[in-house]
Amino acid sequence: MNSLNAESWRRAWYRFRRNRLSVFGLGLVLLVLLAAIFAPYLAPYPEDAGSVVKFAQAHRPPCGRFWFGTDEVGRDILSRVIFGSRISLALGVLVLTIAAGVGVPLGLIAGYWGGTAGAVIMRVTDTFLAIPPLVLALAVSAVLPPSFVTTMVAIAFAWWPWYARLVHGEVLSVREEQYVQAAETVGASRWRVAFVEIMPNCLAPVIVKLTLDMGFVILMGAVLSFLGLGVQPPKPAWGTMIAEGRVYLPANWWGVTLPGLAIFVTVMGFNLLGDGLRDVLDVEVERWN
Template structure:
């Protein structure tokens, strides 16, 4: 063998695209095996489409911005008002449609903010350990000792009403759970051979976390986030129900349910419509999260 042949660069084999497609195909096949997960996925897609198209398909847009029609108050469900009307004569179907935007957006924002903050804190604590880990985890434990809903109510009351204040209040109580999860996964992964090899090649901690460790712990984080979406929507509705979340005339499922409690059981439809929307959203995201767990977590596969 000549010197030129010895110094020739070695070609790094590329990942087989067909193998990747086959893995995705198998994952989707496992997901399809659960008809409950497919129902959850269908409901989630329907809710997202409705939330996106709500401003254009709402039958009574004037009711969404605070318009009233007291002459038509407390009309039962009919062809002209599918979910009936409330004490102000507003169409409940229109309010529930537009309320899906606030509820779904708030739930998604809460999970996203909590996930980002929790991943940063958990990754740093798990990777460096020592006094950094002690400080960050003691702060995390302190927040975990307080019931999340009580803490969210206290923070929301301090910040004031509004969508973003409510999102921030709930996110403050949710990120510790993600920090604990990510810390445990990072502690395990940083001892793997591919991380040791990255250290030997001189990679800094940012590259090791961002390119080697975090991409390999995505599965449990995605599973938790999908399961938390339903509970985030429920927490948003809870704050609206007790009066420290979104304020009228902005429609939100919890606020609509709170306004209807005074008229039960005579005018039951005013509570059934937003209550059913909350129920479907929470159920759908839990079913979807259960299906993703079966696909992404080998230990949980049936």
């Protein structure tokens, strides 16, 4: 990994930049990130993300005062969408931290140590992969009381096996490399070999997968909160906003369409960015090996 110096970063950026779609994706992601960070300053009515009702201005269509219109109790939808980005991003980051935090070490152990432990880990992984992630997440959230943490745990539960399996595959090829064998020959401990020699060299695909998965995790979080298993009202989760707004379709289209658009933009941004990163990192792997 020490070959990732300033020069190689510059080249990577150059290659990334050549793909316009990736740059567009990056732009969308930055937009969502900025919205999340500066939500209290960007939102026209920041108090609307909290516990407040303003019945006098309920069901207003998009206009100069309320760019995204207002919902059933008169809250500004734009403000809620902006604050909703915090929930979505936090969910994505936390879920993937857990998923990768559990999946990567397990995959590493299974791949490098092998033996019974490896076999057990990979069979458990296979079992989890056999269950549709949404069904698994629904089952977990049905058992636990609905909350942000529940949603997070539920999705992470469905997600870690992908990382275990990805890393396991990578380790199988990397552990035959000469530098690994060299490290083993000079007497490095197994832990050192696993975590210092092998792991860093498996990370490129993990990073790409993390980026691509951000979009999917956010989408799944929206699905769960749409089904009423997500965050508690009045927290402005995008899925909940859509679920509450759908009662007033089709006349009050804005209550569903605009939060839906936020999900669309975020998921597409991460997907395009992930695609771009994959191209860049794959090429680098070829060059440096």
